Amino acid sequence: MSVNLNGARVLLTGATGGIGNAIARGLHERGAHVLATGRRQDALDELARELGDRLEPVVADLADRDAVVSLADRARQVDVLVANAALPGSGALDSYTPEEIDRALDVNLRAPIQLTHALVPSMVERGSGHVVLISSLSGKVPAAFSSIYSATKFGLRGFGLSLNDELHETPVGVSIVAPGFIRDAGMFAEAGVTLPKGTGTRTPDDVSAAVVRAIEKGRQEIDVAPLSFRLGARASGVAPSLVTGLQRRLGSHRVGSEMGEGQRSKR
Numbered sequence: 313m314s315v316n317l318n319g320a321r322v323l324l325t326g327a328t329g330g331i332g333n334a335i336a337r338g339l340h341e342r343g344a345h346v347l348a349t350g351r352r353q354d355a356l357d358e359l360a361r362e363l364g365d366r367l368e369p370v371v372a373d374l375a376d377r378d379a380v381v382s383l384a385d386r387a388r389q390v391d392v393l394v395a396n397a398a399l400p401g402s403g404a405l406d407s408y409t410p411e412e413i414d415r416a417l418d419v420n421l422r423a424p425i426q427l428t429h430a431l432v433p434s435m436v437e438r439g440s441g442h443v444v445l446i447s448s449l450s451g452k453v454p455a456a457f458s459s460i461y462s463a464t465k466f467g468l469r470g471f472g473l474s475l476n477d478e479l480h481e482t483p484v485g486v487s488i489v490a491p492g493f494i495r496d497a498g499m500f501a502e503a504g505v506t507l508p509k510g511t512g513t514r515t516p517d518d519v520s521a522a523v524v525r526a527i528e529k530g531r532q533e534i535d536v537a538p539l540s541f542r543l544g545a546r547a548s549g550v551a552p553s554l555v556t557g558l559q560r561r562l563g564s565h566r567v568g569s570e571m572g573e574g575q576r577s578k579r
């Protein structure tokens with residue numbers, strides 16, 4: 313199922329982040345009215361100043377269960393949900409406190425599920441709507457120092473693909489957009505990790521274009537990554553230990569552990 317973004321009302325979470333910022337611009341360019349959320353009021357205000365009256369900023373902490381309910385109430389009339397906000401969730405499992413684990417699960421998995429649950433029925437009633445869940449290639453390929461993040465992103469993919477099937481007879485669809493390493497802005501770029509030579513990356517604008525394509529063409533799943541990564545993700549579905557073994561030889565433990573350190577402040 314597809315939705316024409318021109319004039320559509322969209323709830324976008326995580327609009328203050330590197331990728332969310334690009335998605336907000338992409339949706340706005342297509343003529344959408346964007347309800348843009350984040351925790352940082354100043355970053356939201358700046359986006360609103362730039363994009364004008366078709367962008368409405370809403371401060372919401374998605375780790376706060378009451379705030380998720382209020383946000384869903386406020387967004388009741390949206391045609392599209394883009395659940396993009398997330399914490400990195402990287403690092404060794406034993407470096408996490410129980411509270412940090414709960415926060416990652418709440419922001420990355422619980423909030424998107426609750427928002428989808430709250431918003432889809434009125435989309436179905438109105439006869440049109442779409443949900444885009446921003447997952448990750450870490451939602452398809454396991455890797456060391458990514459257990460919490462992967463738990464949320466594998467979970468989001470399972471939720472989205474299953475719900476898309478459940479909604480088959482309705483005019484509402486669900487898409488999964490799964491970026492690989494994204495350069496220039498966002499949680500990977502800010503971690504300051506050097507990738508092994510030849511590792512391909514994509515940009516926030518590539519993710520934004522994939523989100524627009526998912527909504528306007530009704531695509532079930534889009535991976536935003538070079539061909540080698542997309543093929544690796546497919547192979548991982550069949551033989552995960554083969555792929556983790558290959559990744560280890562290419563330096564995945566170093567990358568994963570540096571990422572955990574570089575992203576620690578975002579827990």
Ligand SMILES: NC(=O)c1ccc[n+]([C@@H]2O[C@H](COP(=O)([O-])OP(=O)(O)OC[C@H]3O[C@@H](n4cnc5c(N)ncnc54)[C@H](OP(=O)(O)O)[C@@H]3O)[C@@H](O)[C@H]2O)c1
Nearest residue numbers: 326328329330331350351352374397398448494498499500
């Ligand atoms: N960057 C990559 O290479 C990459 C790769 C694969 C997938 N992804 C996925 O792409 C999406 C965007 O990531 P990004 O790179 O743009 O990350 P980012 O720059 O760190 O932005 C994260 C966004 O999530 C919001 N957020 C974090 N905790 C929140 C909370 N408790 N309540 C409400 N909002 C919260 C942040 O809002 P505030 O800053 O205002 O708090 C920010 O807008 C995520 O789902 C991520 O998992 C990213």
